[in-house]
Amino acid sequence: MADIRAVRPLNPVSAYLAVAGMWARSALVYRLNFVLVVVVGLLVNGVEFIGIVFMFMNVPALGGYSLPEVALLYGASGTALGLCDLLFGSIEKIGSRIRDGSLDTFLVRPVRLYPQAAADQFALRRLNRLIQAGGVLVYGLVAADVHWTWGRALMIPVMLICGTAIFEGVFTLGAAFQFWAQDAAEVQNAFTYGGNYLTQYPPTVFAKEMVRGAVFVIPLAFVDWWPALYVLGKPDPLGLPAWTHFLSPVVAGAFCGIAALAWRAAVRGYRSTGS
Amino acid sequence: MRLHAARLYRTVAAGTFRRYSTYRAATIAGVFTNTVFGFIMAYTYLALWNVRPHLGGYTASDALTYVFIGQSLFAVVAVFGGGATDDMIGRIRSGDISVDLYRPVDLQTWWLATDLGRAAFQFLARGIPPTVVGALAFHLSLPSDPLVWLAFLLSAFLGLLVSFSVRYLVALSGFWLIDTSGTQAAAGILGMFFSGQLLPLNIFPGALKQIAMLLPWAGMQQLPIDVLLRTTASLGGLGGVLALQVTWAAVLLALGRLVTATAVRKVVFQGG
Numbered sequence: 001m002a003d004i005r006a007v008r009p010l011n012p013v014s015a016y017l018a019v020a021g022m023w024a025r026s027a028l029v030y031r032l033n034f035v036l037v038v039v040v041g042l043l044v045n046g047v048e049f050i051g052i053v054f055m056f057m058n059v060p061a062l063g064g065y066s067l068p069e070v071a072l073l074y075g076a077s078g079t080a081l082g083l084c085d086l087l088f089g090s091i092e093k094i095g096s097r098i099r100d101g102s103l104d105t106f107l108v109r110p111v112r113l114y115p116q117a118a119a120d121q122f123a124l125r126r127l128n129r130l131i132q133a134g135g136v137l138v139y140g141l142v143a144a145d146v147h148w149t150w151g152r153a154l155m156i157p158v159m160l161i162c163g164t165a166i167f168e169g170v171f172t173l174g175a176a177f178q179f180w181a182q183d184a185a186e187v188q189n190a191f192t193y194g195g196n197y198l199t200q201y202p203p204t205v206f207a208k209e210m211v212r213g214a215v216f217v218i219p220l221a222f223v224d225w226w227p228a229l230y231v232l233g234k235p236d237p238l239g240l241p242a243w244t245h246f247l248s249p250v251v252a253g254a255f256c257g258i259a260a261l262a263w264r265a266a267v268r269g270y271r272s273t274g275s
Numbered sequence: 276m277r278l279h280a281a282r283l284y285r286t287v288a289a290g291t292f293r294r295y296s297t298y299r300a301a302t303i304a305g306v307f308t309n310t311v312f313g314f315i316m317a318y319t320y321l322a323l324w325n326v327r328p329h330l331g332g333y334t335a336s337d338a339l340t341y342v343f344i345g346q347s348l349f350a351v352v353a354v355f356g357g358g359a360t361d362d363m364i365g366r367i368r369s370g371d372i373s374v375d376l377y378r379p380v381d382l383q384t385w386w387l388a389t390d391l392g393r394a395a396f397q398f399l400a401r402g403i404p405p406t407v408v409g410a411l412a413f414h415l416s417l418p419s420d421p422l423v424w425l426a427f428l429l430s431a432f433l434g435l436l437v438s439f440s441v442r443y444l445v446a447l448s449g450f451w452l453i454d455t456s457g458t459q460a461a462a463g464i465l466g467m468f469f470s471g472q473l474l475p476l477n478i479f480p481g482a483l484k485q486i487a488m489l490l491p492w493a494g495m496q497q498l499p500i501d502v503l504l505r506t507t508a509s510l511g512g513l514g515g516v517l518a519l520q521v522t523w524a525a526v527l528l529a530l531g532r533l534v535t536a537t538a539v540r541k542v543v544f545q546g547g
């Protein structure tokens with residue numbers, strides 16, 4: 001038996017990798033089922049983009065954006081959400097852990113709660129959204145009429161990383177919200193999947209108030225809209241100064257900071273369902 | 276004491292209605308989410324109809340009506356799956372379905388009654404609010420003739436029957452597959468694409484539109500909304516739409532009975 005004194009708290013990253021790796025291995029045991037689920041998932045996400053293609057069979061441009069330009073937005077938003085969903089998506093399931101009391105098991109382990117909850121039931125099959133959106137993004141980048149410079153090329157990975165971080169912030173706020181509003185968990189779908197849906201389309205399509213909300217309240221505009229304004233050289237629908245197009249890293253950092261505080265407050269206030 | 280069959284199923288439906296009415300926070304959350312999606316979709320459709328004012332035979336305000344009625348029908352008709360048939364899937368996986376089969380009632384009618392109870396509650400609680408909010412924010416083409424509303428409700432009810440019979444078949448696949456996540460996902464894509472949830476079927480390209488309009492899924496969203504907007508001329512009018520829906524409901528419910536009989540005879544249930 002191991003000496004109890006030898007047990008040190010795992011650092012969050014190795015804890016995350018340990019839990020996620022375990023779930024990934026268990027999914028790969030049923031290899032055929034895994035392949036099927038990924039393929040079906042690719043189809044589900046693919047169908048969504050077909051809807052956009054059908055729209056463009058009726059019009060040459062939507063809100064002044066061509067099909068490849070919308071593909072760039074769709075691909076960037078989907079890739080960011082896909083990465084976030086793959087890495088941290090399980091955090092949205094925390095409501096059921098709170099309800100049935102199994103969250104207590106997490107709390108007694110010598111590991112921080114967040115990496116455990118984020119890696120809980122880590123689903124490698126969520127790769128499908130990433131693959132599909134990544135494919136559409138590549139199509140958009142190749143086909144859109146972009147005047148490429150070093151700055152614009154560099155903006156693409158920055159946009160994807162910041163987009164992932166902003167979605168992680170939204171997911172984390174949603175998870176914190178579930179600590180006190182357990183049954184109302186579906187509200188967060190309006191901001192995660194709704195946010196993804198919103199940022200697939202050009203900002204010029206929406207009412208100014210909605211765009212303002214996405215800039216100043218829940219910073220979904222910085223997932224892809226504002227960086228893409230710079231990449232595509234499009235006019236800013238709100239007429240904000242051009243330097244705001246580079247703000248994604250700052251906004252993502254600040255927003256994740258706020259989400260972390262909300263998470264901490266929620267966990268501090270947690271009372272077990274008891275037994 | 277033996278309950279009269281019709282009264283029994285009414286009691287079952289009323290019980291589900293009450294059960295769903297206790298999930299208050301979840302209901303409000305669902306209304307909120309459907310309404311937010313409605314707003315986002317509304318603007319994307321407006322962008323389309325601004326360029327093509329009579330696309331698919333709809334005016335811009337017809338298209339907006341399509342969006343909000345679609346969001347209202349979303350939970351009621353359960354195009355993506357869900358509803359009472361999800362409970363049935365759980366019972367097949369756990370083997371509890373054998374208890375249901377002991378009961379001196381018809382399995383399909385029992386679950387239909389359960390699903391109708393759910394849909395009745397969700398019609399009142401989740402169906403009405405998104406359209407009301409949509410009508411406050413936008414100009415919708417809602418008819419003033421109560422008979423049109425009545426025809427719409429009838430068409431939506433037939434859509435619910437078709438949706439139930441599809442979901443029931445998906446649940447029955449669990450007798451053979453145990454894990455129905457594959458069939459559920461496949462049924463979900465077909466539903467999203469062919470019901471008109473993704474995009475109104477009347478703006479689908481050429482032949483695909485003609486085919487999609489005749490498939491069972493069209494009855495879950497596209498056809499009821501066309502009845503409400505009175506844009507059924509190309510579909511053989513109101514009579515043609517209702518006849519198509521009744522036919523699909525009858526065919527799929529009959530298929531469900533056939534598969535139930537096979538499953539009960541041939542399959543070994545979970546849990547022995």
